[in-house]
Amino acid sequence: MSVTHNTTIIVYRFTETLAEEYSWKPQAAAAASFLKWSAIILLPIVGVLILMDPSLVIAGIGPLGMGLMAGMMGSQQAKQSNSRHHPLDWRDTDKIYLYPGRDIIGLNIPWYHPDAHEVEPDGIREVYCRKGEREEVLNFFKVRLPNVEIVEEKFLL
Incomplete structure (x- = not known):
């Protein structure tokens, strides 16, 4: 998603003396949620397939890999460290x-x-x-x- 849909949200606040710019990129949170929920949905389906035919155990790599990737992407608090805040006069x-x-x-x-x-x-x-x-x-x-x-x-x- 970050390659084809690179969006930045920019918010400005102007007061009589200061301008603040706060920006962040929301894609990482969306990708992590997609991976997490895909893994949650697919893992039981693959589990049933493995019970029917144990040779399909290799199919479990997909949902497990997606869950692992979602976990490695980190928490929402870690993603906020990628945000920028620029106060200026x-x-x-x-x-x-x-x-x-x-x-x-x-x-x-x-x-x-x-x-x-x-x-x-x-x-x-x-x-x-x-x-x-x-x-x-x-x-x-x-x-x-x-x-x-x-x-x-x-x-x-």
Whole structure:
């Protein structure tokens, strides 16, 4: 599932001083549930087949393997360690980018790079908007950041 259906859920919370981005990928939990319940359903069926013909004992590898894989995927709490939480002070924005043709707004916020021990001038944080809500989100920033330049151009995602 993670190869063909790679989805990330992103949630934003804006206050007067802080923006928080919290994101996670829900596929691992869905795959673990699918494997667990498939093993639970198939194991009794394979057990009945083995009672009818003991040479089918090799068929038990399938449900046992699926149950083992579900167990190895770990608990839901372990999966939440893959989530990301990024708080940032959006009032430091010095330029707002509008990605043409997409519902994405970029906030250029200078940030401190701990490895280089200096402030990086370019740090574009993407704000993904629901379809048709880009103007509403842009107005939120226009009102609160009246002196910031707004540019419509592509930026790296």
